[in-house]
Amino acid sequence: xxxxxxxxxxxxQPGRSLRLSCAASGFIFDDHxxxxxxxxxxxxxxxxxxxxxxxxxxxxxxxxxxRFTISRDNAxxxxxxxxxxxxxxxxxxxxxxxxxxxxxxxxxxxxTLVTVSS
Amino acid sequence: xxxxTQSPGxxxxxxxxxxxxxxxxxxxxxxxxxxxxxxxPGQAPRLVIHGASSRATGIPDRFSGSxxxxxxxxxxxxxxxxxxAVYYCQHYGSTxxxxxxxxxxxxx
Numbered sequence: 001x002x003x004x005x006x007x008x009x010x011x012x013q014p015g016r017s018l019r020l021s022c023a024a025s026g027f028i029f030d031d032h033x034x035x036x037x038x039x040x041x042x043x044x045x046x047x048x049x050x051x052x053x054x055x056x057x058x059x060x061x062x063x064x065x066x067r068f069t070i071s072r073d074n075a076x077x078x079x080x081x082x083x084x085x086x087x088x089x090x091x092x093x094x095x096x097x098x099x100x101x102x103x104x105x106x107x108x109x110x111x112t113l114v115t116v117s118s
Numbered sequence: 119x120x121x122x123t124q125s126p127g128x129x130x131x132x133x134x135x136x137x138x139x140x141x142x143x144x145x146x147x148x149x150x151x152x153x154x155x156x157x158x159p160g161q162a163p164r165l166v167i168h169g170a171s172s173r174a175t176g177i178p179d180r181f182s183g184s185x186x187x188x189x190x191x192x193x194x195x196x197x198x199x200x201x202x203a204v205y206y207c208q209h210y211g212s213t214x215x216x217x218x219x220x221x222x223x224x225x226x
Contacts, residue, residue: 101209104165104168
């Protein structure tokens with residue numbers, strides 16, 4: 001059974017940093033690209049960042065480019081999102097997602113809530 | 119950058135009725151890269167349709183997808199109580215993923 005378990009969310013002040021982790025199991029992790037998608041309270045889905053199977057290709061939404069960094073550790077079946085210079089508008093549930101066929105997301109974690117507030 | 123528009127914003131229907139949800143892209147896209155998701159309150163989204171018309175694993179056959187170019191449709195032939203949710207369309211292109219704003223299907 002595929003499982004994606006996010007951790008690392010919480011309350012953080014504007015301008016500070018936070019690092020999210022996602023532990024994956026139930027599939028061959030280093031065969032698949034992984035991404036992060038977020039959802040602000042009461043709002044829709046917003047793609048944040050993606051990383052290829054071998055970390056050779058990284059992509060970011062304009063809203064987070066230069067502030068967030070995605071990485072992965074295939075030995076530990078984990079993907080990470082380093083979030084710096086956080087803003088109030090980064091407040092959201094952050095989902096770790098597995099990419100299917102390079103074009104959509106077939107498995108989602110339950111999400112971790114990040115709240116940016118003073 | 120592709121912008122996705124979904125209509126209607128809310129669809130109020132009764133169980134057993136047919137639901138037709140629309141997703142329009144700001145320019146023509148390859149249908150291979152169009153997907154639909156279902157999200158229920160307090161839950162993560164679930165993949166329903168990929169490649170515009172292929173049902174994801176475990177999705178019942180009352181769900182169907184169609185479309186090409188700029189216009190795509192998700193149809194639920196006969197609404198079951200568990201189908202009332204928000205539905206998002208999504209496109210992938212040029213290393214970027216884009217979601218539509220969603221259509222809420224609620225009980226009339």
